Amino acid sequence: MINLLCYTDPSKNFATEEDKVMAKIQIDNALDLGWKREDILIAADFEYEYNGVKSVAVEDKNPITWNLTQGKIVAITQLFAKGLIKQGQLYWFHDFDAFQLESFTEEELELSGFDMGLTDSTHRMFGGGSFFFNHKTKDIFDWTMNNIYQNHSDEERSFEHLAKTNELNMKNRYKMLDHTYNLGVDNFQRNYDMSQKPIRVAHFHPYKKHHVKLFRDILPERFKKIFRSHGID
Secondary structure (H helix, E strand, O other), X not given: OEEEEEEOOOOOOOOOHHXXXXXXXXXXXXXXXXXXXXXXXXXXOOOOEEOOEEEEEOOOOOOOOOOHHHHHHHHHXXXXXXXXXXXXXXXXXXXXXEEEOOOOOHHHHOXXXXXXXXXXXXXXXXXXXXXXXXXXXHHHHHHHHHHHXXXXXXXXXXXXXXXXXXXXXXXXXXXXXXXXXXXXXXXXXXXXXXXXXXXOEEEOOOOOHHHHHHHHHHOOHHXXXXXXXXXXX
Protein backbone atom coordinates (compact mmCIF):
# COMPACT_ATOMS: atom_id res chain seq x y z
CA MET A 1 0.00 0.00 0.00
CA ILE A 2 1.17 3.53 -0.81
CA ASN A 3 0.61 6.43 1.58
CA LEU A 4 -0.35 9.30 -0.73
CA LEU A 5 -0.44 13.01 0.10
CA CYS A 6 -1.04 15.75 -2.47
CA TYR A 7 -0.44 19.47 -2.26
CA THR A 8 -0.75 22.14 -4.92
CA ASP A 9 -1.11 25.88 -4.44
CA PRO A 10 -0.91 28.93 -6.72
CA SER A 11 2.07 30.12 -4.65
CA LYS A 12 4.01 26.95 -5.60
CA ASN A 13 4.70 26.39 -1.94
CA PHE A 14 2.86 25.60 1.27
CA ALA A 15 0.23 28.27 1.67
CA THR A 16 0.74 28.61 5.44
CA GLU A 17 3.29 27.74 8.09
CA GLU A 18 0.66 25.46 9.61
CA ASP A 19 0.49 23.43 6.40
CA LYS A 20 4.27 23.13 6.42
CA VAL A 21 4.22 21.76 9.96
CA MET A 22 1.43 19.30 9.15
CA ALA A 23 3.49 17.93 6.26
CA LYS A 24 6.33 17.20 8.67
CA ILE A 25 3.92 15.61 11.15
CA GLN A 26 2.50 13.38 8.43
CA ILE A 27 5.94 12.11 7.46
CA ASP A 28 7.17 11.64 11.03
CA ASN A 29 3.95 9.87 11.94
CA ALA A 30 4.05 7.55 8.93
CA LEU A 31 7.63 6.54 9.66
CA ASP A 32 6.77 6.01 13.32
CA LEU A 33 3.98 3.66 12.26
CA GLY A 34 6.38 1.62 10.15
CA TRP A 35 5.78 2.95 6.64
CA LYS A 36 8.85 2.67 4.43
CA ARG A 37 10.09 5.92 2.94
CA GLU A 38 9.64 4.57 -0.57
CA ASP A 39 5.96 3.92 0.20
CA ILE A 40 5.26 7.53 1.22
CA LEU A 41 4.32 9.45 -1.93
CA ILE A 42 3.98 13.22 -1.78
CA ALA A 43 2.80 14.79 -5.03
CA ALA A 44 3.38 18.55 -5.06
CA ASP A 45 3.84 21.40 -7.53
CA PHE A 46 7.07 22.43 -5.80
CA GLU A 47 10.18 20.63 -4.62
CA TYR A 48 9.95 19.33 -1.08
CA GLU A 49 12.05 17.06 1.09
CA TYR A 50 11.84 16.19 4.75
CA ASN A 51 13.23 13.31 6.80
CA GLY A 52 14.35 11.42 3.70
CA VAL A 53 11.04 11.73 1.85
CA LYS A 54 11.06 13.71 -1.40
CA SER A 55 8.10 15.04 -3.35
CA VAL A 56 7.14 13.94 -6.85
CA ALA A 57 6.56 16.87 -9.22
CA VAL A 58 3.06 17.61 -10.51
CA GLU A 59 1.79 20.83 -12.01
CA ASP A 60 -1.53 22.58 -11.63
CA LYS A 61 -1.56 24.72 -14.77
CA ASN A 62 -4.97 26.21 -14.06
CA PRO A 63 -5.53 26.48 -10.30
CA ILE A 64 -9.11 27.16 -9.27
CA THR A 65 -8.95 29.72 -6.50
CA TRP A 66 -12.55 29.11 -5.47
CA ASN A 67 -11.83 25.43 -4.81
CA LEU A 68 -8.23 24.63 -4.01
CA THR A 69 -9.21 21.11 -2.91
CA GLN A 70 -9.24 20.21 -6.60
CA GLY A 71 -5.44 20.12 -6.31
CA LYS A 72 -5.62 16.56 -5.00
CA ILE A 73 -7.43 15.45 -8.17
CA VAL A 74 -4.99 17.38 -10.37
CA ALA A 75 -2.14 15.59 -8.64
CA ILE A 76 -3.70 12.14 -8.90
CA THR A 77 -4.53 12.53 -12.61
CA GLN A 78 -0.96 13.64 -13.24
CA LEU A 79 0.40 10.67 -11.33
CA PHE A 80 -1.65 8.47 -13.66
CA ALA A 81 -0.36 10.37 -16.71
CA LYS A 82 3.23 9.92 -15.54
CA GLY A 83 2.73 6.18 -15.09
CA LEU A 84 3.31 6.41 -11.36
CA ILE A 85 0.08 4.64 -10.35
CA LYS A 86 1.15 1.04 -10.56
CA GLN A 87 -0.89 -2.06 -11.34
CA GLY A 88 -1.44 -4.30 -8.35
CA GLN A 89 -0.80 -1.50 -5.85
CA LEU A 90 -3.35 0.03 -3.48
CA TYR A 91 -3.13 3.77 -2.78
CA TRP A 92 -4.39 5.49 0.33
CA PHE A 93 -4.98 9.18 -0.29
CA HIS A 94 -5.61 11.41 2.70
CA ASP A 95 -5.59 15.13 3.43
CA PHE A 96 -2.76 16.66 5.44
CA ASP A 97 -5.12 17.03 8.40
CA ALA A 98 -6.23 13.38 8.28
CA PHE A 99 -3.84 11.66 10.67
CA GLN A 100 -3.24 7.94 10.90
CA LEU A 101 -3.44 6.88 14.54
CA GLU A 102 -3.04 3.12 14.21
CA SER A 103 -1.58 0.71 11.70
CA PHE A 104 -3.97 -1.03 9.33
CA THR A 105 -3.56 -3.52 6.51
CA GLU A 106 -4.91 -3.98 3.01
CA GLU A 107 -6.46 -7.24 4.11
CA GLU A 108 -8.69 -5.63 6.73
CA LEU A 109 -10.10 -3.22 4.11
CA GLU A 110 -11.44 -6.18 2.11
CA LEU A 111 -11.30 -4.28 -1.18
CA SER A 112 -10.77 -7.30 -3.40
CA GLY A 113 -13.13 -6.87 -6.36
CA PHE A 114 -13.45 -3.10 -5.82
CA ASP A 115 -11.53 -0.24 -7.38
CA MET A 116 -12.16 2.26 -4.59
CA GLY A 117 -12.80 2.30 -0.87
CA LEU A 118 -14.70 5.43 0.17
CA THR A 119 -15.83 6.98 3.43
CA ASP A 120 -18.73 9.36 3.97
CA SER A 121 -18.43 12.94 5.16
CA THR A 122 -21.59 12.98 7.32
CA HIS A 123 -23.14 15.78 5.24
CA ARG A 124 -22.45 14.14 1.89
CA MET A 125 -22.50 10.66 0.47
CA PHE A 126 -18.71 10.54 0.27
CA GLY A 127 -15.81 12.32 1.91
CA GLY A 128 -12.79 13.41 -0.08
CA GLY A 129 -10.37 13.51 2.83
CA SER A 130 -9.50 9.81 2.99
CA PHE A 131 -10.05 7.18 0.32
CA PHE A 132 -8.39 4.19 -1.29
CA PHE A 133 -7.99 3.42 -4.99
CA ASN A 134 -6.14 1.20 -7.45
CA HIS A 135 -4.77 1.59 -10.98
CA LYS A 136 -8.15 0.87 -12.60
CA THR A 137 -9.61 4.20 -11.46
CA LYS A 138 -7.97 6.44 -14.07
CA ASP A 139 -11.31 6.97 -15.82
CA ILE A 140 -12.96 7.98 -12.53
CA PHE A 141 -10.34 10.61 -11.74
CA ASP A 142 -10.25 11.93 -15.30
CA TRP A 143 -14.05 12.29 -15.25
CA THR A 144 -13.88 13.95 -11.84
CA MET A 145 -11.24 16.41 -13.02
CA ASN A 146 -13.36 17.43 -15.99
CA ASN A 147 -16.46 17.77 -13.83
CA ILE A 148 -14.68 20.02 -11.33
CA TYR A 149 -13.61 22.46 -14.03
CA GLN A 150 -16.76 22.37 -16.14
CA ASN A 151 -19.38 22.46 -13.38
CA HIS A 152 -17.62 24.23 -10.48
CA SER A 153 -17.89 20.99 -8.55
CA ASP A 154 -15.53 19.11 -6.25
CA GLU A 155 -14.41 15.51 -5.80
CA GLU A 156 -17.09 14.67 -3.24
CA ARG A 157 -19.98 15.80 -5.44
CA SER A 158 -18.33 14.16 -8.44
CA PHE A 159 -18.01 10.77 -6.75
CA GLU A 160 -21.61 11.09 -5.59
CA HIS A 161 -22.84 11.89 -9.09
CA LEU A 162 -21.07 8.84 -10.49
CA ALA A 163 -22.52 6.59 -7.80
CA LYS A 164 -26.09 7.86 -8.19
CA THR A 165 -26.11 7.79 -12.00
CA ASN A 166 -23.89 4.70 -12.26
CA GLU A 167 -21.79 6.38 -14.92
CA LEU A 168 -18.56 4.44 -15.46
CA ASN A 169 -20.28 1.54 -13.65
CA MET A 170 -19.40 3.31 -10.40
CA LYS A 171 -21.96 1.47 -8.25
CA ASN A 172 -20.10 -1.78 -8.74
CA ARG A 173 -16.63 -0.36 -8.30
CA TYR A 174 -16.56 1.11 -4.80
CA LYS A 175 -17.03 -0.09 -1.25
CA MET A 176 -18.14 2.06 1.68
CA LEU A 177 -15.71 1.87 4.56
CA ASP A 178 -16.13 2.32 8.29
CA HIS A 179 -15.80 5.79 9.84
CA THR A 180 -12.63 4.55 11.52
CA TYR A 181 -10.76 5.37 8.31
CA ASN A 182 -11.90 8.99 8.31
CA LEU A 183 -13.36 10.09 11.65
CA GLY A 184 -14.06 13.79 11.37
CA VAL A 185 -15.31 16.60 13.57
CA ASP A 186 -18.93 16.67 12.38
CA ASN A 187 -21.25 14.38 14.36
CA PHE A 188 -18.14 13.24 16.17
CA GLN A 189 -19.71 11.30 19.04
CA ARG A 190 -22.25 9.45 16.89
CA ASN A 191 -19.65 8.49 14.32
CA TYR A 192 -17.12 7.56 16.99
CA ASP A 193 -19.63 5.28 18.69
CA MET A 194 -20.37 3.57 15.37
CA SER A 195 -16.74 3.19 14.37
CA GLN A 196 -14.46 0.21 14.59
CA LYS A 197 -11.97 0.67 17.40
CA PRO A 198 -9.26 1.70 17.73
CA ILE A 199 -9.76 4.65 15.40
CA ARG A 200 -7.41 4.36 12.42
CA VAL A 201 -7.65 7.88 10.95
CA ALA A 202 -8.55 11.09 12.81
CA HIS A 203 -9.49 13.98 10.53
CA PHE A 204 -9.17 17.26 12.39
CA HIS A 205 -7.21 20.51 12.29
CA PRO A 206 -4.53 20.52 15.00
CA TYR A 207 -4.49 24.32 15.17
CA LYS A 208 -8.18 24.60 16.02
CA LYS A 209 -8.62 24.14 19.75
CA HIS A 210 -12.21 22.89 19.54
CA HIS A 211 -11.06 20.19 17.10
CA VAL A 212 -8.23 19.09 19.35
CA LYS A 213 -10.56 18.99 22.36
CA LEU A 214 -12.82 16.49 20.58
CA PHE A 215 -9.99 14.12 19.70
CA ARG A 216 -7.64 14.52 22.62
CA ASP A 217 -8.81 11.45 24.53
CA ILE A 218 -8.47 9.08 21.57
CA LEU A 219 -5.03 10.19 20.39
CA PRO A 220 -2.33 7.63 21.24
CA GLU A 221 0.49 8.90 23.41
CA ARG A 222 3.05 8.18 20.66
CA PHE A 223 1.07 10.50 18.35
CA LYS A 224 0.77 13.24 20.99
CA LYS A 225 4.55 13.06 21.33
CA ILE A 226 4.93 13.81 17.60
CA PHE A 227 2.55 16.74 17.95
CA ARG A 228 4.54 18.12 20.88
CA SER A 229 7.80 17.75 18.97
CA HIS A 230 6.34 20.17 16.42
CA GLY A 231 5.06 22.66 18.99
CA ILE A 232 1.43 21.48 19.18
CA ASP A 233 -0.06 20.67 22.61
